[in-house]
Amino acid sequence: xxxxxxxxxxxxxxxxxxxxxxxxxxxxxxxxxxxxxxxxxxxxxxxxxxxxxxxxxxxxxxxxxxxxxxxxxxxxxxxxxxxxxxxxxxxxxxxxxxxxxxxxxxxxxxxxxxxxxxxxxxxxxxxxxxxxxxxxxxxxxxxxxxxxxxxxxxxxxxxxxxxxxxxxxxxxxxxxxxxxxxxxxxxxxxxxxxxxxxxxxxxxxxxxxxxxxxxxxxxxxxxxxxxxxxxxxxxxxxxxxxxxxxxxxxxxxxxxxxx
Amino acid sequence: xxxxxxxxxxxxxxxxxxxxxxxxxxxxxxxxxxxxxxxxxxxxxxxxxxxxxxxxxxxxxxxxxxxxxxxxxxxxxxxxxxx
Numbered sequence: 001x002x003x004x005x006x007x008x009x010x011x012x013x014x015x016x017x018x019x020x021x022x023x024x025x026x027x028x029x030x031x032x033x034x035x036x037x038x039x040x041x042x043x044x045x046x047x048x049x050x051x052x053x054x055x056x057x058x059x060x061x062x063x064x065x066x067x068x069x070x071x072x073x074x075x076x077x078x079x080x081x082x083x084x085x086x087x088x089x090x091x092x093x094x095x096x097x098x099x100x101x102x103x104x105x106x107x108x109x110x111x112x113x114x115x116x117x118x119x120x121x122x123x124x125x126x127x128x129x130x131x132x133x134x135x136x137x138x139x140x141x142x143x144x145x146x147x148x149x150x151x152x153x154x155x156x157x158x159x160x161x162x163x164x165x166x167x168x169x170x171x172x173x174x175x176x177x178x179x180x181x182x183x184x185x186x187x188x189x190x191x192x193x194x195x196x197x198x199x200x201x202x203x204x205x206x207x208x209x210x211x212x213x214x215x216x217x218x219x220x221x222x223x224x225x226x227x228x229x230x231x232x233x234x235x236x237x238x239x240x241x242x243x244x245x246x247x248x249x250x251x252x253x254x255x256x257x258x259x
Numbered sequence: 260x261x262x263x264x265x266x267x268x269x270x271x272x273x274x275x276x277x278x279x280x281x282x283x284x285x286x287x288x289x290x291x292x293x294x295x296x297x298x299x300x301x302x303x304x305x306x307x308x309x310x311x312x313x314x315x316x317x318x319x320x321x322x323x324x325x326x327x328x329x330x331x332x333x334x335x336x337x338x339x340x341x342x
Binding site (some may be wrong): 014018019021050070120121122123124144145146147148152153154155156168170172173174175176199201209224231233234235238240241242244251252254 | 266273279281283284300312314315316317331333335337338339341342
């Protein structure tokens with residue numbers, strides 16, 4: 001690309017600024033700052049940083065995660081507009097109470113055409129809400145990732161172009177997206193949220209999830225290559241990773257061979 | 260769609276097929292075996308849970324379906340949750 005050619009600014013939305021989100025933001029803001037100046041990075045989280053989070057999460061002061069992270073990055077990256085949204089993401093059918101202590105935003109009000117969304121929350125329920133909202137758009141990318149059992153993790157990339165699903169919605173392969181075994185913290189009371197177990201997580205695995213997602217962004221967004229490594233499982237203990245092609249074109253071809 | 264047709268025929272030639280679960284991916288001589296038998300063979304070494312559904316492409320495989328040579332059989336692993 002020549003210098004004269006206009007580089008289209010991007011709108012990246014990171015939902016969840018915790019164990020994965022803080023490291024992911026560090027990479028995404030650098031990508032936007034140098035490759036797509038004038039872009040926006042929106043950070044969404046209704047939760048607060050606590051002292052105990054420092055073991056795995058990157059922040060310099062206590063307070064709302066979206067607000068603190070946005071303040072930190074704004075001082076370092078002047079060519080990127082960083083906007084905090086200190087709210088919990090909820091679904092269309094949310095009928096609970098929105099109060100000052102627990103502000104909400106509907107996923108459909110957050111995501112719009114051509115967004116690149118990073119659903120790095122710690123539960124399937126909220127991820128499912130974000131994927132379903134994205135499904136109603138024509139052009140969108142949603143990346144997600146999570147980890148379990150200390151050193152295991154996985155990431156997934158959902159992509160739509162011109163109204164056509166390029167990769168499958170994750171619910172086609174994961175029943176946990178159809179019937180989430182967990183609850184969306186945004187739809188719980190403060191007391192209920194405080195009782196949720198974080199599980200045993202490691203910094204290395206959180207960072208690996210963020211790195212795998214950044215790698216996919218580089219290939220599929222920056223280089224606009226095929227998202228054929230749609231889902232990647234990895235295990236840092238075994239030193240293994242395995243990509244799965246969840247593109248509709250590949251899966252249709254595979255099924256045709258079997259007919 | 261559930262892949263049950265043309266699977267329960269006896270005397271099918273054995274051969275290689277690919278079996279996958281999470282980070283594991285291995286060509287194996289499981290063609291001719293049922294999904295249930297393949298699960299039994301790999302469940303202990305890979306830790307495949309009994310409720311992990313087997314798929315071939317987008318098609319859900321019946322436990323009694325016979326694996327064909329060259330097929331890619333995937334036992335779906337639950338995605339990572341926390342972050």
